[in-house]
Amino acid sequence: MTTTATTAPRPGTTADVPRKKGSGTTLNVFSHAFLVLWVVLAAGPLIWVALTAFRPSAEILSDPMGWPAAFHWENFTNAWNKANIGQYTVNSLIILAGSLTGTMLLGSMAAYVIARFTFPGNRLVFMLFAGGMMFPVILALVPLFAVMENFGLLDTRPGLMIAYIAYSLPFTTFFLTSFFRTLPTGVQEAAMVDGASHTRTFFQIMLPMAKPGLVSIGIFNFLGQWNQYLLPLLLNNEDEKSYVLPQGLASLAVSQGYRGDWGALFAGLTIAMLPVLVVYAVFQRQVQAGLTAGALK
16 A cells, blocks of 8 residues: 655646735736826827817806817817917927937937046046936026026027037936947947947947937937926026927917917917827837846946
8 A cells, every 4th residue: 555645736837826816916906007097197188188179268167177179170270370389399399309319429429428438537527417317497597597597598599509519418318328328338348349430330330220219318308308398497498489389389378378269279289289199109119129228238
């Protein structure tokens, strides 16, 4: 007669599966509920603004949270033409084209040198850029105004572009420095052996390899500069026709508050949101790839 000995299951074996599966299901339910709540809190105000943009002012005041009885497209026409949202949008695009290009070019060049070359003061330069992110821009408004006035850059597009670049450069350099450090050195060394200059190596080899990081930081800079209000209010406040979009929306909010054309105001807000949503929808995969590239490499 033989007996079969039974042993207690060790931790991590199949005996533990039911218990782990139950805890995993609870965690999934909790995480999904949190994500749904987050989506409602994030997307709810955007949807409400977009729907309200199609309603007349009387309907908005009588039932602020209601559904449009009819879609009034003339709100967008009034906002674009009568409220000069079209002019403000063009001004923002022109300034953004110069400031974003300058930010990405200077930031990537500075980050490449800091990340790939060893020289006296390398660490100090990097820490200065990192420290620039901790400096509140509001503390620099008075000296910034004085400097711009002395150089004759007040109420000019180049002056506002320079201010945007200076505002965005610390974070851009800090982010791209960490990204350039993750790129393989073999390709760079091979290019130098083949006789490529530092400039050619950077623009033709290293910069294309850093595309995911460039797209990610470019999106963040686009959002920050597109929504910038404090710097234009200080440096670009002489001529209303030169206002950028945030300034124009603030002016529209004040004027429409007296005129009662709230539909045009919400239409202007919707127009301001559209470029941001379109840019993120187009480049969302590149943004995710850029944020995770350093961890994967």
